[in-house]
Amino acid sequence: MEESVKLLTTKEVAALFKLSPTTLEMWRAEDKGPKFIKVGRYVRYSTTDLKDYVRRQTRGSDPNE
Numbered sequence: 001m002e003e004s005v006k007l008l009t010t011k012e013v014a015a016l017f018k019l020s021p022t023t024l025e026m027w028r029a030e031d032k033g034p035k036f037i038k039v040g041r042y043v044r045y046s047t048t049d050l051k052d053y054v055r056r057q058t059r060g061s062d063p064n065e
Contacts, residue, residue: 007037007044
């Protein structure tokens with residue numbers, strides 16, 4: 001069964017990543033950071049996209065690989 005996707009606001013993602021909302025806004029303008037979705041004039045972040053973004057940012061060696 002497919003996992004349900006939640007959409008989070010900029011403030012929620014900023015709190016999750018311990019960043020300011022302004023940082024996420026700058027990243028969007030610079031085409032950096034996690035993927036986002038425009039719902040009308042509102043910006044939302046999919047929890048699936050956030051997981052993928054975190055996975056891509058992970059650095060270092062993994063003893064299981």
